[in-house]
Amino acid sequence: MTASVSSMTAERAMTPAGHTIVVTAPLEGWLAPLAEIPDPVFAGGMLGDGVAIDPTGGMLHAPCAGTVASLAATGHAVTLRLEGGAELLLHLGVDTVAMGGRGFTPLVAQDQVVAAGDPLVRFDLDAVVTGAASAMTPVLLLAGEEWTLESKRDPGPVKVGDVVMALRRVSGTGAAMGEAAGSPDEELVRELPVPLRHGIHARPAARLRQVATSFEAVVRMEIAGKSASLRSPVGVLALGVRLGDRISLHARGRQAGEVLDALEALIASGMGELAHADEQPPAQPVRVAAPAAAQRRVTQIAPDGTLAGVVAAPGVAVGEAVRYRLGEVEVSEGSGDPATERGLLDETLAALRAKIAQESEGAPPHAASILAAHAVMLEDEDLLAAAHEAIAKGDSAGAGWRLAIGTQVDLLLRSGDARLAERVDDMRDLERQVLCALIGGDAAGFALPQDAVLIAEDLLPSQLMALDPERLAAICLVNGGPTSHVAILAAGLGVPMLVAMGSALDDIAEGAVLVVDAAAARLETGASAERIAGVRDQLALQAARRAAALEARGPCHTADGTRIEVFANLGSLADARQAMANGAEGCGLLRSEFLFVERAQAPGAGEQLETYQAIADALEGRPLIVRLLDIGGDKPAPFLPMPAEENPALGLRGIRVGLAYPELLEAQVEAILSVRPAGQCRIMVPMVASLSELRAVRGVVDGVAARLGLAGPVSLGIMVETPAAAATADILAREADFLSVGTNDLTQYALAMDRGNAAVASAIDGLHPAVLRLIALTCDGGARHGRWTGVCGSLASDPLAVPLLLGLGVGELSATPAQVPDIKALVTGLDTERCRALAARALECGSAGEVRALVREFLKEQGA
Numbered sequence: 001m002t003a004s005v006s007s008m009t010a011e012r013a014m015t016p017a018g019h020t021i022v023v024t025a026p027l028e029g030w031l032a033p034l035a036e037i038p039d040p041v042f043a044g045g046m047l048g049d050g051v052a053i054d055p056t057g058g059m060l061h062a063p064c065a066g067t068v069a070s071l072a073a074t075g076h077a078v079t080l081r082l083e084g085g086a087e088l089l090l091h092l093g094v095d096t097v098a099m100g101g102r103g104f105t106p107l108v109a110q111d112q113v114v115a116a117g118d119p120l121v122r123f124d125l126d127a128v129v130t131g132a133a134s135a136m137t138p139v140l141l142l143a144g145e146e147w148t149l150e151s152k153r154d155p156g157p158v159k160v161g162d163v164v165m166a167l168r169r170v171s172g173t174g175a176a177m178g179e180a181a182g183s184p185d186e187e188l189v190r191e192l193p194v195p196l197r198h199g200i201h202a203r204p205a206a207r208l209r210q211v212a213t214s215f216e217a218v219v220r221m222e223i224a225g226k227s228a229s230l231r232s233p234v235g236v237l238a239l240g241v242r243l244g245d246r247i248s249l250h251a252r253g254r255q256a257g258e259v260l261d262a263l264e265a266l267i268a269s270g271m272g273e274l275a276h277a278d279e280q281p282p283a284q285p286v287r288v289a290a291p292a293a294a295q296r297r298v299t300q301i302a303p304d305g306t307l308a309g310v311v312a313a314p315g316v317a318v319g320e321a322v323r324y325r326l327g328e329v330e331v332s333e334g335s336g337d338p339a340t341e342r343g344l345l346d347e348t349l350a351a352l353r354a355k356i357a358q359e360s361e362g363a364p365p366h367a368a369s370i371l372a373a374h375a376v377m378l379e380d381e382d383l384l385a386a387a388h389e390a391i392a393k394g395d396s397a398g399a400g401w402r403l404a405i406g407t408q409v410d411l412l413l414r415s416g417d418a419r420l421a422e423r424v425d426d427m428r429d430l431e432r433q434v435l436c437a438l439i440g441g442d443a444a445g446f447a448l449p450q451d452a453v454l455i456a457e458d459l460l461p462s463q464l465m466a467l468d469p470e471r472l473a474a475i476c477l478v479n480g481g482p483t484s485h486v487a488i489l490a491a492g493l494g495v496p497m498l499v500a501m502g503s504a505l506d507d508i509a510e511g512a513v514l515v516v517d518a519a520a521a522r523l524e525t526g527a528s529a530e531r532i533a534g535v536r537d538q539l540a541l542q543a544a545r546r547a548a549a550l551e552a553r554g555p556c557h558t559a560d561g562t563r564i565e566v567f568a569n570l571g572s573l574a575d576a577r578q579a580m581a582n583g584a585e586g587c588g589l590l591r592s593e594f595l596f597v598e599r600a601q602a603p604g605a606g607e608q609l610e611t612y613q614a615i616a617d618a619l620e621g622r623p624l625i626v627r628l629l630d631i632g633g634d635k636p637a638p639f640l641p642m643p644a645e646e647n648p649a650l651g652l653r654g655i656r657v658g659l660a661y662p663e664l665l666e667a668q669v670e671a672i673l674s675v676r677p678a679g680q681c682r683i684m685v686p687m688v689a690s691l692s693e694l695r696a697v698r699g700v701v702d703g704v705a706a707r708l709g710l711a712g713p714v715s716l717g718i719m720v721e722t723p724a725a726a727a728t729a730d731i732l733a734r735e736a737d738f739l740s741v742g743t744n745d746l747t748q749y750a751l752a753m754d755r756g757n758a759a760v761a762s763a764i765d766g767l768h769p770a771v772l773r774l775i776a777l778t779c780d781g782g783a784r785h786g787r788w789t790g791v792c793g794s795l796a797s798d799p800l801a802v803p804l805l806l807g808l809g810v811g812e813l814s815a816t817p818a819q820v821p822d823i824k825a826l827v828t829g830l831d832t833e834r835c836r837a838l839a840a841r842a843l844e845c846g847s848a849g850e851v852r853a854l855v856r857e858f859l860k861e862q863g864a
């Protein structure tokens, strides 16, 4: 059990000033001054003062009594916490971390209490001498306020147990000071609510681990008397943390305060799953990963031949029923040699991690994030320890892995939380993949006929990824959950999916023709020939339009020949690849925040350049409009803890942040302007409200361009997201090279409705005439100075908005990558004059609803 702040403080108070601790040699060898270590960090005493020992033996011993405060995963370094809070670092050799654990065998565990002379790590001295920069081992008192080095032994030979240093507790430092700084022997505690819609599930747990491990402190999460290390996402998952729960984070060691700040900001950000203020956790779960046949829902096909389900991915499809059956993987139970079996499991896990890393490259973002969560689970310390323990007791590699997964699955199921139970699928998936790899088999191979409606008990993410999506019309599951990873994947593939359909799926004959209507959340088992033909016609029309748009990869024009650029909004390199595959003509909005959020430190210009260059290259010379960092408001960033604001949407956000932190702005501008070929990147300023902001940014851009020796002009545009910018578009357009309307924010500010608040969600519609009038003002203001106006908010991806935007004078639409072909197809069929007439009528409407009805009628008349 970890001590609380108060008990640790009490313990420390009992160690009076002047108290000394004797430190003995942890190694046999030659003792030298620290300055002789060939590493500036150690030699310069940056981590603390001490001595160096050039070892002649192969065992590291405890130099005094203490507790193992940290043990490097690679076994090459140990920190001991001594009585009274002093911390000693024993670092075997220099740059030995790069040996990846080879040659080091830890003999103790984290938090283990040791006596002076106890063996800590056995190491292969030859391997260190040949494999590392040096075998010189620093023995350091880690820098702190309360302890100092009183004496050191002179250079010369030492044996284990010889006294080498004495530490003395200095007076004048108090507990309160240590607490504030998060000194090593204390535990800092932070309580906070969880605002994530789905609670802390696998992906957030993986992200928390990522941030936690980038600091030195050790962090646990506690809730209702249960506790888990943040280094174990599976352990965190099993805590069953739900939306609205109050958790406490406990950090101990150096950077305890910093890691808590970063974790708090990350959790407060919602990690892309921020719940609305009044949202409640789901009261009664829809269902889910039933582990045993006895738990299947009993359902029946209705007399009209329909069967209800829960929508996991939208869409409509027609196809032929295909049952998905895969046999159990056989595992041999016993093994003669634990070391061989452990090695086999570790190798298999490493190979699977490498395979996942390879699959992640170039995978669309939704699939990449699921693969990343799987990769993290494969590194889960609790899971590995459980498997290793089972193997040590005599299990085979496969049986040990199955047992370890089974334990975690039980924990998740016992949590009683449906969303956690959905994560069981991920655990089962990893179980199956590892077991198949152990026996050298294929985890998920299954051939599909064309237009298959796949019927299965459950489906694992890797099984779906192994299917041919071109042949898959839809998926219907007996079990399954709507927020499972497989559901996210299906939606990403555009495959309609219904789940939780129960036992009635057993009654469907193999090969039966089915209509899956996810819009109506039902499966039609007895659809008439006419109904089937009607659905097929509708799907064929949609497909033909999309295909035509994809085929016509050239510049997009309306039916009357007006040029409309159809760009894509991007948030990653994978998005850029998808956009290109879908025929995007460029990028109208690169949301550069993706590089900054969930980071403990902002990326430097070099790292940013690498990413921007990769995206520019993927676009093969097409324009890339990079939006300057748009954080603050609903997009907090852990590396920039901003003071709490009463009304963050109206506070320090968008370009206001860049101007408040000029070094951030300059680094980003430098990265963008360094992309080659020069001129492919344009710069866009978010959340502009006044000309002075644009001028300030222009000043920075000119300064950086001059420093980089750039000759040509830099295209610098603005986002029109505030009513102020729309109303003064004619003034801003004198100095902005282009204007792009961010309709998401413009709508929230025009209607005074928070875009993240469910209470107003039904009324916040960008087709409100007030918003349309602001867009009209923007287009007119831009045109007055010969500037083009685009739209990069979500209206550009809304088919009902497109004719209106064209009619108002918008010349560029930046849509989501998936929507690009549909938007191109739509634009190609429109007539500009008619769109103008339509827009004029829309500006006179009384509500967004009226506008939508008007456009629906218009599109019907056009046959679009």
Ligand code: PEP
Residues within 6 Å of the ligand: 589, 591, 630, 721, 741, 742, 743, 744, 745, 746, 792, 793, 794
């Ligand atoms: C917008 O506000 O419309 C926009 C495109 O920016 P974001 O959605 O990233 O705030």
Ligand code: MG
Residues within 6 Å of the ligand: 721, 742, 744, 745
């Ligand atoms: Mg915006």
